Amino acid sequence: MSIKSTLEKVISEDLAEIWSLLKSEEKHQITDNFEIHNFKKNQIIYAEKDNPVHLWCLLKGKVKLYKDGIGGRQQILRLYRPIQYFGYRAYFAREPYVSSAAAFEASTVGSLPMDVVKNMIDNNRDLAWFFIHELSKNLGGSDTKIVTLTQKHIRGRLAEALILLIDNYGFEDDGKTLKIYMAREDVANLSNMTTSNAIRTLSAFAQERIITVDGRRIKIVDEAKLRQISKFG
Amino acid sequence: MSIKSTLEKVISEDLAEIWSLLKSEEKHQITDNFEIHNFKKNQIIYAEKDNPVHLWCLLKGKVKLYKDGIGGRQQILRLYRPIQYFGYRAYFAREPYVSSAAAFEASTVGSLPMDVVKNMIDNNRDLAWFFIHELSKNLGGSDTKIVTLTQKHIRGRLAEALILLIDNYGFEDDGKTLKIYMAREDVANLSNMTTSNAIRTLSAFAQERIITVDGRRIKIVDEAKLRQISKFG
DNA sequence: AAATTTGCATGTTTTAAAGCATAATTGTAA
DNA sequence: TTACAATTATGCTTTAAAACATGCAAATTT
Numbered sequence: 001m002s003i004k005s006t007l008e009k010v011i012s013e014d015l016a017e018i019w020s021l022l023k024s025e026e027k028h029q030i031t032d033n034f035e036i037h038n039f040k041k042n043q044i045i046y047a048e049k050d051n052p053v054h055l056w057c058l059l060k061g062k063v064k065l066y067k068d069g070i071g072g073r074q075q076i077l078r079l080y081r082p083i084q085y086f087g088y089r090a091y092f093a094r095e096p097y098v099s100s101a102a103a104f105e106a107s108t109v110g111s112l113p114m115d116v117v118k119n120m121i122d123n124n125r126d127l128a129w130f131f132i133h134e135l136s137k138n139l140g141g142s143d144t145k146i147v148t149l150t151q152k153h154i155r156g157r158l159a160e161a162l163i164l165l166i167d168n169y170g171f172e173d174d175g176k177t178l179k180i181y182m183a184r185e186d187v188a189n190l191s192n193m194t195t196s197n198a199i200r201t202l203s204a205f206a207q208e209r210i211i212t213v214d215g216r217r218i219k220i221v222d223e224a225k226l227r228q229i230s231k232f233g
Numbered sequence: 234m235s236i237k238s239t240l241e242k243v244i245s246e247d248l249a250e251i252w253s254l255l256k257s258e259e260k261h262q263i264t265d266n267f268e269i270h271n272f273k274k275n276q277i278i279y280a281e282k283d284n285p286v287h288l289w290c291l292l293k294g295k296v297k298l299y300k301d302g303i304g305g306r307q308q309i310l311r312l313y314r315p316i317q318y319f320g321y322r323a324y325f326a327r328e329p330y331v332s333s334a335a336a337f338e339a340s341t342v343g344s345l346p347m348d349v350v351k352n353m354i355d356n357n358r359d360l361a362w363f364f365i366h367e368l369s370k371n372l373g374g375s376d377t378k379i380v381t382l383t384q385k386h387i388r389g390r391l392a393e394a395l396i397l398l399i400d401n402y403g404f405e406d407d408g409k410t411l412k413i414y415m416a417r418e419d420v421a422n423l424s425n426m427t428t429s430n431a432i433r434t435l436s437a438f439a440q441e442r443i444i445t446v447d448g449r450r451i452k453i454v455d456e457a458k459l460r461q462i463s464k465f466g
Numbered sequence: 467a468a469a470t471t472t473g474c475a476t477g478t479t480t481t482a483a484a485g486c487a488t489a490a491t492t493g494t495a496a
Numbered sequence: 497t498t499a500c501a502a503t504t505a506t507g508c509t510t511t512a513a514a515a516c517a518t519g520c521a522a523a524t525t526t
Binding site: 093094121129138142149152 | 323362
Binding site for chain 2: 502
């Protein structure tokens with residue numbers, strides 16, 4: 001099977017959501033310009049201050065969007081799973097990236113030049129709406145995050161982070177084990193706390209039988225309790 | 234002069250940015266559906282959890298977009314000046330508002346039903362781009378805010394808030410006095426701190442001759458120093 | 467297998483900011 | 497004009513979380 005037909009297969013099978021919005025000339029535009037990249041665990045896909053050139057599409061693996069802050073502190077802003085798109089905001093805002101993207105684990109990512117995307121939006125109303133919708137959802141999420149990360153206490157923030165992980169990556173077949181395995185440091189960077197406090201608070205949750213922890217394997221035992229802690233703050 | 238022609242005048246003079254993007258049928262659609270409202274100081278324009286129905290356009294005055302958090306603590310997310318648009322994000326995200334909008338001072342605001350806006354976007358590529366661009370800029374701003382509000386110290390956050398006020402509302406004719414007069418509580422809500430600490434830190438800045446404070450009149454004496462404090466954190 | 471690094475865990479100390487109390491001042495309504 | 501409420505100002509106390517220190521275990525490298 002040729003590279004090109006493999007590509008078309010991957011694209012047409014995996015990009016369902018956007019793909020179905022496209023006309024056939026647009027599909028050609030994509031297959032001609034789409035490139036597939038493999039990133040290793042922790043490899044950076046793009047970095048803050050870079051100029052946005054591509055739309056990125058996560059095909060396989062997990063990707064984090066984060067921002068480096070003060071004293072090496074990192075804040076994870078959003079998590080991506082297949083099939084999701086990222087890296088387009090800065091281009092639309094006509095500014096360099098304000099955040100960085102890195103592979104959380106070995107990942108396969110497709111790229112498409114943003115000028116191609118721009119042309120497609122110009123000629124496809126549905127595609128324009130797709131991005132308006134995505135941007136609007138993300139903006140609501142970030143506005144909400146501003147308040148929860150600044151006002152909730154450590155336990156509330158960690159509970160919320162765990163719920164985010166559930167919503168984003170779901171459970172293993174047992175219906176309890178989180179389908180993402182991340183370092184304590186990343187858990188901390190997700191919930192705006194130090195690594196020490198992430199460890200401490202995870203231990204506390206385990207002691208209270210809200211979760212069980214076995215290395216990076218986290219089992220959610222009492223999701224209701226978790227949501228309750230998240231709400232209180 | 235009839236109400237309608239007044240309206241057309243107001244609209245065509247003040248809505249320059251969007252207006253110039255419109256075709257003439259669209260202009261009629263607007264004048265037929267556009268309503269003008271007056272809000273008193275501190276009056277709420279819409280509230281969190283409401284369903285978004287209108288696009289709002291600030292014609293005169295100042296408006297804050299904010300979110301009520303824990304224990305009555307309020308976080309100001311964005312500030313609007315004439316002529317700016319707000320209230321559309323939630324509609325595009327197909328969800329209720331996650332934040333509230335209130336007049337900071339006596340303000341005049343125009344409203345236009347979002348279904349009209351939707352139709353216009355469907356038929357006007359430039360208008361689609363206008364919203365994609367606005368949403369993208371706002372998302373970058375919120376993502377940045379997440380990090381500065383969680384990681385910078387009080388002085389850095391206040392300095393940043395003051396710079397935001399400069400950028401948003403500018404100076405009086407003297408080139409030094411901030412063209413917005415807000416309660417210490419609002420300064421606090423803008424920079425994620427308690428009212429006490431906003432007062433304390435403003436006093437500290439005054440003592441260090443970075444600003445002068447006379448009631449709600451804030452004069453920026455040393456903007457460079459302010460930017461320096463904001464950067465350090 | 468030994469050595470070294472990396473990540474996890476937990477206790478102690480320090481500190482930035484919140485919380486609370488109390489005046490002083492200003493604005494506002496009766 | 498007085499009376500009342502709201503806002504601003506300042507000092508003192510408390511506390512949540514960071515910072516720091518140390519130990520242990522697992523994973524990697526040599």
